[in-house]
Amino acid sequence: NAGVMQNPRHLVRRRGQEARLRCSPMKGHSHVYWYRQLPEEGLKFMVYLQKENIIDESGMPKERFSAEFPKEGPSILRIQQVVRGDSAAYFCASSPVRWQTNEKLFFGSGTQLSVL
Amino acid sequence: KQEVTQIPAALSVPEGENLVLNCSFTDSAIYNLQWFRQDPGKGLTSLLLIQSSQREQTSGRLNASLDKSSGRSTLYIAASQPGDSATYLCAPRGTASKLTFGTGTRLQVTL
Numbered sequence: 052n053a054g055v056m057q058n059p060r061h062l063v064r065r066r067g068q069e070a071r072l073r074c075s076p077m078k079g080h081s082h083v084y085w086y087r088q089l090p091e092e093g094l095k096f097m098v099y100l101q102k103e104n105i106i107d108e109s110g111m112p113k114e115r116f117s118a119e120f121p122k123e124g125p126s127i128l129r130i131q132q133v134v135r136g137d138s139a140a141y142f143c144a145s146s147p148v149r150w151q152t153n154e155k156l157f158f159g160s161g162t163q164l165s166v167l
Numbered sequence: 168k169q170e171v172t173q174i175p176a177a178l179s180v181p182e183g184e185n186l187v188l189n190c191s192f193t194d195s196a197i198y199n200l201q202w203f204r205q206d207p208g209k210g211l212t213s214l215l216l217i218q219s220s221q222r223e224q225t226s227g228r229l230n231a232s233l234d235k236s237s238g239r240s241t242l243y244i245a246a247s248q249p250g251d252s253a254t255y256l257c258a259p260r261g262t263a264s265k266l267t268f269g270t271g272t273r274l275q276v277t278l
Contacts, residue, residue, distance in 0.1 A: 084265060093256070093270040094211075099263075107263060142210065146264075152198040152218050156258075156266060160210040 055145050056125075057159035064133050065167050072128040072162045076145030082106075083126040084156070085118060088140040100126060101148075130164075138166045169194045169261050171269035179275040180247055188242040188272045190257035195238050197259040201266065202231050202242050204253040211256065215242070247276045 056075040064070050076083050085097040099107040100120040111118065115133075120126040130137055142161045146154070170193045180186055190200075199218045203211040217224045217233040217240065224231050230243040240257055254273045258266035 082264075086268075094258075094268040096265050096267065099265055107265065144266075150264060152260075153216065155201060155213045155216045156260070157213060158203075158211045163208075 055143060055157055055159035057141075057143055057162050059162060060160065061163045061165070063165045063167065066134060067132050070130040070133050070137070070164055070166075072130075072141050072143075072164070073125040074128070074143035074145075074159060075125040076143075077157065080145035080147050082146045082148065082150070083120050084144045084146070085111075085126075085128050086142045086144070086158075088142065088161075090139070094142065097128070133164075133166045135166045138164055140164075169259060169267040171257060171259065171267050173255075173257060173269035173272050175272055176270070177273040177275075179277060181277050182247060182249060184247050184276075185243070185245050186247055186274070188244070188255050188257075188274070190240040190242070190269055192238045192240075192257075192259045192267070194259075194261060195235050197235065197261055198264075200231075200233055200240050200257060200259045202229075202240075203256045203258065205256060205271070206253045214255075244274075247274075249276045249278060252276050 086094040096110040098118045140161045144158045202214045215231040228245040254271040256271045
């Protein structure tokens with residue numbers, strides 16, 4: 052049973068380009084969480100999705116950022132017209148529909164986005 | 168809004184020492200609290216999870232305690248080793264089913 056898979060591990064973009072980050076949840080999980088870690092800062096919640104639905108996007112910037120989790124395929128975090136301030140590590144985690152209180156949340160290895 | 172504070176921000180100890188990392192949170196309405204370690208440039212490794220009804224959890228040389236009513240958790244590391252050097256993060260899980268992370272304690276264990 053593979054863990055949470057994120058790709059790519061490293062992504063380099065020039066200012067103004069688009070960045071697409073992918074997250075495949077653990078088998079049997081249908082909820083995905085995205086977090087961002089800016090240099091020298093803690094992890095900040097961005098968005099919480101279930102398949103075909105956004106549950107909580109309170110941590111996601113209103114402009115240029117979007118997230119989806121289609122019925123088939125991985126969850127995608129999309130950043131349009133990237134700026135240098137978007138350079139960060141982006142982590143995702145997944146949970147089952149009935150996430151029990153004794154169940155840990157497991158994270159992927161992250162995508163390091165560097166904007167030149 | 169949940170806010171999580173970890174003290175100290177950084178800690179350096181000689182090998183073999185026992186140490187305590189502190190975590191405080193403002194909203195006590197939590198389901199559980201997880202402790203993670205993060206190595207430089209790497210992802211997060213889950214260490215321990217304490218449910219809101221529990222007071223302690225132990226795994227090897229690690230012991231985590233939770234005082235939900237006062238909004239505090241501690242991570243105790245016994246007989247520290249250089250391999251324990253990492254950043255330690257605590258993250259309570261709130262009723263909105265998301266984790267809120269502290270900024271972490273950066274631990275350095277020296278030979």
